[in-house]
Structure formats: structure tokens, C-alpha cells
Amino acid sequence: MGAIFTRFYDGGALPFDRREALRYFGAPQGVLSPETEELFGTCVQEALAACVYRVCYAEFDIARAGGVLDLGFMKTDSRALFRNLEGCEKAVAFAATVGMGMERLIARYSALSPVRGYAFQAIGAERIETLCNAFNQDIAREYAAAGWYARPRFSCGYGDFPIAAQANFIRALDCTRKIGITLSDGLLMTPSKSVTALIGFSSSPRSEERARSSAVQKTDNADQQTTHVREQCENCLAKDCRFRQEK
Amino acid sequence: MPKSPILEKIGKEVIFFDGAMGTLLQDAGLKAGELPERWNVLHPETIRNIHCAYLQAGADIIKSNTFGANGLKYSPEELREVITAAMRLAKEATAQCKRGYVALDIGPTGKLLKPYGDMEFERAVRLFAEVVNIGKAYADCILIETMNDSYETKAAVLAAKENSDLPVFVTNVYGEDGKLMTGADPKAMIAMLEGLRVDAVGMNCSLGPRQMLPLLPVFYEYASLPVIVNPNAGLPREENGKTVYDVDEAQFALLMEEAVSAGASMVGGCCGTTPAFIRRLRETLKDVAPMPVIKREHTLVSSYTHAVEFGEKTVCIGERINPTGKKRFQQALREKDINYVLREGVKQQDEGAQILDVNVGLPDIDEAETLRDVVVRLQGVSDLPLQLDTTAREALAGALRLYNGKAMINSVNGTRESMDAVFPLAVRYGGLIVALTLDEDGIPATAQGRLAVAEKIAAEAAKYGIGKKDLIFDPLAMTVSSDPHAASVTLAALRLLRERGYKSVLGVSNVSFGLPAREAVNAAFFTLAMESGLNAAIINVYSVEMLKAYHAFAALHATDENFKEYIRFATERLPLLSSSAPTAPSRTPAADRIGRTGKEEAEGSPLRRSIVRGLDGEAGALTKSLLQSVPPLEIIDGEIIPALDEVGRGFENKTVFLPQLLMSAEAAKAAFEEIRRFYAAAGTPRKKRCTFVIATVKGDIHDIGKNIVRVLLENYGFDTVDLGKDVPPEEVVRAVEEHHAPLAGLSALMTTTVPAMAETVRLLRERTPWCKIVVGGAVMTAEYADRIGADKYAKDAMETVRYAEEVERALQGRR
Structure with a gap:
């Protein structure tokens, strides 16, 4: 494996996607009462001040033997990941978090005011997704400059890739030390607004059709791995997901 | 006991630690994911050679290869094997090279402690204690390093202090923002660690020496202990498939020379540093003497994020978490409604309290248990330092132990009994002690008399090694209505304390007892007390008059730069506080x-x-x-x-x-x-509906959905017993049995915790067959609820309420 790198983002580089946060808040835009609107606005301000944006990542070579995919830090026979990484020679594994400040806001208000707790939860989900998107975009651009083609990012819990793999990511990326993510016995990350994922890279492009057929499928862990690209909803197995977006 | 040989050397000369172990092991072939401590047994010669290389390069202290050795990663047998081997190898190396000391190296467990993570504080203490007990025989000192959480740091230090007499050194990992991952800044860590009586403090890993330099002045200015600096060799980058760091030996040595002149007296390296770094460092610093270790007099308390310093500006301590004279608060404590207490805490923080006094003493509750519970949960929602206010020694001991930071202890007084009870606890856990100037003879009538008691307390504290800076004296505000001169005696005592360099604190509100419009008297007294040098006041922060006095005083005393605080108070807070409450409608029949x-x-x-x-x-x-x-x-x-x-x-x-x-x-x-x-x-008991036990199941720490259900149930008058999150099946059963609850609600968000849900349902069915079980949460479906044997799947909180009503109706129908 290569070195583990860290990247810290400035909040200014990660514009707040209000619409997305409201979606997580269970409030499609435009239907909030003035009182709820005001409360949500206050929460957004407090949340944005509390977030830090940290990513750690490393590059791994991918090997395939029989039905087993060797990611360099773990082996898996996940079919979904096989499809996602088809044609890829390497992958960047990363972990991202918006930090303990956000976690504390969620904890504080979950105990004291469920509506605020719920709002911070929603804002946190938006923040981590925005961070992942920004990092994903940056790394794909940097690799593209060297002639590499990126795949949609893929997280533990997608399709048949087990949540248990989370432990491998946390260990391989030295997440606790680098960016402060720890894993509970129940495989939950703290801070909860954290994501681990893989981005596959190939030296030759994939056809549009293949890309579509291997799009990411999300079936598990509604909280931590909310990061999925919207177009992927239609391919997702979780038909009753409340964040599902139809075309 | 004679001072340990290393401690003798510290301060007289710069002490050199070794550099990285992991980096060298990777070079020697350690694979990603392989546990490095196994090499103590598999490749002993490699480990010994690394130690020798560092000793020959000039290291005074070598770290045993035990960083990740703990009971979470190893079986008890293997843990003993790898640690014992590590310590022997290090000891052999020092014997072979005829120099150096061995530090038993302790790194983080990788787990986060409760309330944010899932590890119990005492479990962490036990895990570290195992390591200390196996490794101490061959160790000259203990190095607790690379800790990025203050609470885990405290657990490790307690384990070290309680299981050995070895010197304990602690280094934490600070990010570029100058804080630990979980938020503590250096001042907070210094306050806590000095309180815990460690022997040196500092930082390691994560940053290179250049990034650590800006943090050094705070360490040197605030720590009365030697400061350790063990940076990485800069920041990593990749070159031809290998990890390289961006600072070379020469740059490293020069930057570390700067660190020494800024106050570091124990230096070495972390990731990326090698024997060559240590050699160069030693050469560069061979004629450099360390800065003296100075006994600092800053009076500090801390939380897990920051320290509060008692100095020129009066510190506001919120007094509202206290059941005295508050029936509703008493009721909340009796009903174990901790959320009520938490709300008081957060509200006071919003009003500007800098520290929260916590008093939960009621004759008919278990104060020790309640205080522990409140302290832990309050620290889950507020980052303010706490003042533990109790006269029960056991309650104080339990809460001090679990407190994350350096607490304020309220209080000791000049009686033998009180000092014998409190001082040993302060030595063990640290703390700033509120000392009441009274003793066996009561409260002295004069200011001189109160000062004399203060001097007596300080002298007794000194015997325990508790210095002036960890005492804050309360010269007692007595009510003027019973003695018109009471206030002037107290104020005179404040001035005497200030002259002698003692810190002072007062509970202000007592002065006006028995008078009308008490706030006016309190506010005036508060101003006079601040003028007389009061360092901290225990006040009602909801009182507009007190806040006015506080902010106006700071504005007049030039302790409020550009009137920033005053203007914010006057323009933002004051209008809200002064506006009258919405008027109620006139009585409608x-x-x-x-x-x-x-x-x-x-x-x-x-x-x-x-x-x-x-x-x-x-x-x-x-x-x-x-x-x-x-x-x-x-x-x-x-x-x-x-x-x-x-x-x-x-x-x-x-x-x-x-x-x-x-x-x-x-x-x-x-x-x-x-x-x-x-x-x-x-005094009327309220009408109750049936009891509903509610919990998020074991392994799951998501509780927002469960909290939403609870709030709705409470609104509909159901008596809810909220067990929180990550609740083991047995605990749910126990609660249902205890309350003979007809209803239990279980929540789970993740598929991985569904088995825990199933197990809880199974156990409830077996032991509490009368209880109806309703389940919910993101992963639940009606079909799944059926399969695991629940009575009801509720898709949301309203449906849970409707179901609870249905069950209640059925129960009533049966009666």
C-alpha cells in the first residue's frame, strides 16, 4: 500500500446544499412553516460553525484471483463491488468526517430537543455528503490528469459488500489517528457523520451502458452511508428508502 | 521513596526519546494489517536491533514495542507474551548498550469512550491496567502516547498511577487546529494531566516539528512540568511507491532546537523518524541546556474541550442545578428525569455561565449514583467545566473519577473531617477545591478570622502537595438581614485574600435572604465583591440584574475589549430577557x-x-x-x-x-x-397513564427516532422509562419487570443490530409475557416484526402513540 494522506477542507469550499438537507429533514422544500423555517436556519448556522472537514485516503492496487477481489487491505467476494471495479487496476480508499463538533450538536439536541436533533442530523448528512462529493471530484480530476478513469464511489453496505468491511477501512487508513474516526463493536462510526468508500480507477474508459448497469446499489445502513449519487436511486434495491428519488 | 533516576535528570539536561518503531518495522517487512507487537515474539532480534540503534544514536529513553498491545487485540495469554517479550527486549538492549531507560509504551485502544463511543470508562481503565501490570516489572517509566481523546488519556493515566509507582509521561496528538480530535486544547490537557499528577506532558505524532512550534508557548507558559515534543518527520508524501516524510534529519534537528528554546525539555521523534534523526538531534543539541521547568500559578479547571482560568475577570458559575427549594427539580431527580437536569445546564450555558455547579443532593435518592449519572450525561451535552457540589465523600469520589477534565470541587472546609475526606481525592483525581472559611469553631465573625481559616486550610493542603493555585476560598456571604455588617466583613475578607494572592469565590445570592426585591441587593453586592477582587461567583445566570452588573463591571474595568461582550449583551440578550412574556388570553369559561x-x-x-x-x-x-x-x-x-x-x-x-x-x-x-x-x-401527584419502557437496542447508538417517540408518548401522558441507546436485552427485561410495564418499544436503525432486537424480543417474551412489544426504526418492516415475534410494527411515532392507547384501552377493558 501507499502512504496515507490527509486532506482538510475549508467550509467555504463546500457550499451548503439547503435543498438536500431539507430532504433529509423530511421536509421537501417549500412546505416548512415559518416557525420551522426559522428553527432550521438557526440550526444551519450553528452546524456550519461546528463542522471540520477531514479526509484520509490511500491508493491500493487491485488484484483478482478466482472469485476473490484483493483490494490490498482486504479480500472480498462481493459481486456488487466486482461489478463496480470492473476493469479497474487501482482504487483510492478514503474515509471522511465532519468531526466531533457536529456529533456533539446532534447528541446535545437529541437529548434536549428532538426537532433540533433531527435538524442537525439532516444537516450533518448533507455536510458529509457534500464533503465526499468534493473529495471525490478532486481526486477523480487529479487521476484524470494522469489518464485514469474513475468509477462511482462505493461504500460498505452497498449491495452485498458487508458493513463489517468498515473495520478494514478504519484500520487500513489509520482513521482513528489521522482523522479521528472510531468504530463501535456494532460497526458504527463515531463521529456518525463519517463515510468510508472506494473509488476505482481504470486506465481505459468504460462504455456508458456498462457504467449504467453496474451502478451502485444501496441496501443497508440508512444513516452513515447516505452518500450515493442521485442517478443511482433508480438502480437501488431499497425500493422503500424514504430518500429515494425517481426520475 | 527515592526519586526515579530519569526524574533526577529531567530539567538538568535535555532528555532524548527514540524515534519511530512502526516506520522501521515496515521497512523490515511488516505488512499492512499485521500486528507489530507480534514481532516481539516472531522477530525478537529485529526489535532489539532497533532499540540498540536508537540507544547508540543517543536516545535516553526507548519505547517498548507495545503501542497497540491491549486486551482488545490480543488474547490474555498472547497479551502477556507480547508485552513481556517487548519489555525483555528493551531491557536487554539497554544492558547491551550500557545506557538508556525503558518506557512502557501505551497507545490508544482505538475505541471511543462513552457517551460518544461505546466503551465504558472503567473498561478502558481495566484494559490499560492489564498492560501496566504485565509491563511494569521491566519499565523505568510509562509513556502514554498518541492519545487523541482526553477521556481515554485519563483512563490510561489512572491505570498507570493506580497500578505502579513509575513516572508517567503523557503526549497527545494535536491537529493543525491545535486541538485533539475530540476537541481538547493544550491548556485543557495540561490542567487535567497536572491534576492527575503525571510527570511530564506534551505532544507527539500527526504534526511535524514546524507545525508543533506554535503550540509550545502555551505548554511552556501553563505547564509546571517538563514538556515533551515527539513530532513526525514532517508530513508524508509518496515517492516511487514509498512513503517519505518532508523533513530531513538536518531540518528536523534545527526545528527541534527551536522547540527546546521554546520550552521543550524532552525530545524525540514519531512516524518517519529513524536513528539517524535522533543522532543528528543529539549532536545538534549537545551543548543546549533545557529551559527551566517553572512552577506555574495559573488556576485552571477544564472540560474535554477547554480550560477556564481564574484571573482578573470574574468567572460566572451557574447555580441552577440544585434541588434546594425547587420542588419541580426535586421531582425530576426522584423520577430520574436526567433530561430535566440537562436542560437546566444547557440553558445556563446559553445565558453565559462558564462553569456549571452540579448539586443533586436529596435525602431520599442515591446521591452517589445520581451525581455520577448527571455528570456523565451533562458532559454529553455541554462542554462547560463542572463544579461538583456535594458533602458526600463517596458521591464526590465517584463523580471526580468519571469526570472528563479537571473539575471544581465544592467544597472543603477547615474542619479536620472535611480536609481528611476531600484532599486525598483531589490528589488522586485533580481538581480546583472550593474552600469555605469555616471550621470546628464555626464561621469567624471577622475578615481576619476567615483569612486565618483560609491559611490553615492552605497549610493542610500543602501537606498533600496541593498548592495555592488549586484552592479557591469562599469567605462566605452571610445574610445582611440578620447581621447588617455581614456584607462588609465578607468584602473585607475578599480583599485580604486578594492581598495574600489567594483566589476567591462566593455564592452571591445568600446575602439578600429575607429582603424584598432581592435581585437589587444581590446585584449591588456582586459589583462590590468584584471590586474587592472576587475571582468567581456562583450566581443565578437567569437574573437580568446580575448579568447587567457583571457586564457593566467588565466594561468599566477595561476587561472587556472594545466593549464587545457588553454590547452583545445589551443589544442581543437584554432585549430578549427584558421583553415581557406573551400575555395570556383573558379567562374564557x-x-x-x-x-x-x-x-x-x-x-x-x-x-x-x-x-x-x-x-x-x-x-x-x-x-x-x-x-x-x-x-x-x-x-x-x-x-x-x-x-x-x-x-x-x-x-x-x-x-x-x-x-x-x-x-x-x-x-x-x-x-x-x-x-x-x-x-x-x-404536592399533587399527577395522573399517570400506563408505563412504556423504551430503548434503542444493543449495538445501535442511534436514538433520534426513539427520542421522537418518547416525546410524543410523554405528551400523551404515558409514563416513559427511557433506557437510552445501546441497551443490552437483560436491561430492557429488568426495567419491564421493575415497572411491570405493559408496553415496551424497541428501536434499531442498522441491519447489523436486528439480531440484538430479536434477542431482546425473545428474552422479553420468555421473562415478561404480559408485556406488549412494539418495534420500529429504519430497518424494520411489519414482516420482520412478525418474524422476530413482536406484537406490533409502528412506522412512526404517531402510530406508536395510537398503539399505546389501544393497549391501554384493552387493559382497562379487562379490569
């Missing part, structure tokens, strides 16, 4: 309200409207004034419940969305709070 139809029914009364709109402040105020003329039950049945039903129906019909439902629920909660207060004051 109950018959009128009941008889409403049509448009009136839809709009409802002001209280009903305020709940529908989700205005909690207004709902509370309206209820309060309605209670003056309307019976509580009539308000509940005629106003609150109809409002909740209206919103609930809207939610069920999808015209109201969850956020609005929640806001209404919180407004209703505020209304109920006033009713409970009313009942508590009148």
Missing part, C-alpha cells in the same frame, strides 16, 4: 371552549394555536397564566391534547411533516412542564 364549532374550532384558543404552530416559549407562558384560573386537567383535555391530535392527524394525512409534528410536540412539552411544575408546587 370552559363551557365556551368546549362548545366551539366550525371556524373557531379550527383556529382554537391561543394555547392550542401556539402548540399547533410549535412555539414552545409561548405555549409555556400561556399555560402558566391559564393555570392561575383553569384546572390543569381542563387545560390538558381541552387545549393540549386537541392541539396534539390536530397535528397528529395532519401528520397521518401527510399535510404536516415530521419537523412540524416535532415542534408541536416540544411546544406541548413546554406546556406540560408548566403543569408539572404546578402539580409539584401543590
